[in-house]
Amino acid sequence: MRGPWPDDSWKGWWGDEPPYHVPAFVLTHHPRASLEMxxxxxxxxxxxxxxxxxxxxxxxxxxRDVRIRGGVSTxxxxxxxxxxxxxxxxxxxxxxxxxxxxxxxxxxxxxxxRCSKHISTEVxxxxxxxxxx
Numbered sequence: 761m762r763g764p765w766p767d768d769s770w771k772g773w774w775g776d777e778p779p780y781h782v783p784a785f786v787l788t789h790h791p792r793a794s795l796e797m798x799x800x801x802x803x804x805x806x807x808x809x810x811x812x813x814x815x816x817x818x819x820x821x822x823x824r825d826v827r828i829r830g831g832v833s834t835x836x837x838x839x840x841x842x843x844x845x846x847x848x849x850x851x852x853x854x855x856x857x858x859x860x861x862x863x864x865x866x867x868x869x870x871x872x873x874r875c876s877k878h879i880s881t882e883v884x885x886x887x888x889x890x891x892x893x
Contacts, residue, residue, distance in 0.1 A: 832860035847889040
């Protein structure tokens with residue numbers, strides 16, 4: 761959804777119980793109260809940028825991994841800020857027309873990424889890019 765929240769009815773595509781089961785921090789330009797849902801997922805809407813969202817996610821995760829999900833703009837912001845250690849990309853062999861280029865203007869080699877794993881299945885290719893430390 762783009763623009764201000766028209767009301768508090770948005771609860772995602774998954775129904776009453778999202779698949780995450782952990783706190784989720786949603787980047788937005790439009791404030792909204794946190795949304796607690798069944799199964800342990802609470803959506804927290806963050807309006808003060810990627811760094812604030814990441815700090816809150818790290819605090820909530822403790823010693824566990826933080827996973828960033830989002831559209832091209834979100835992932836590009838985190839890549840440009842050098843805040844991603846590993847990318848797990850999934851490619852499906854279907855044509856969807858035009859769209860946004862995830863890596864436009866981004867040099868993954870210059871950022872220190874290398875292909876650390878790739879697995880092909882009948883329905884998708886999984887590619888893991890890891891940043892050298």
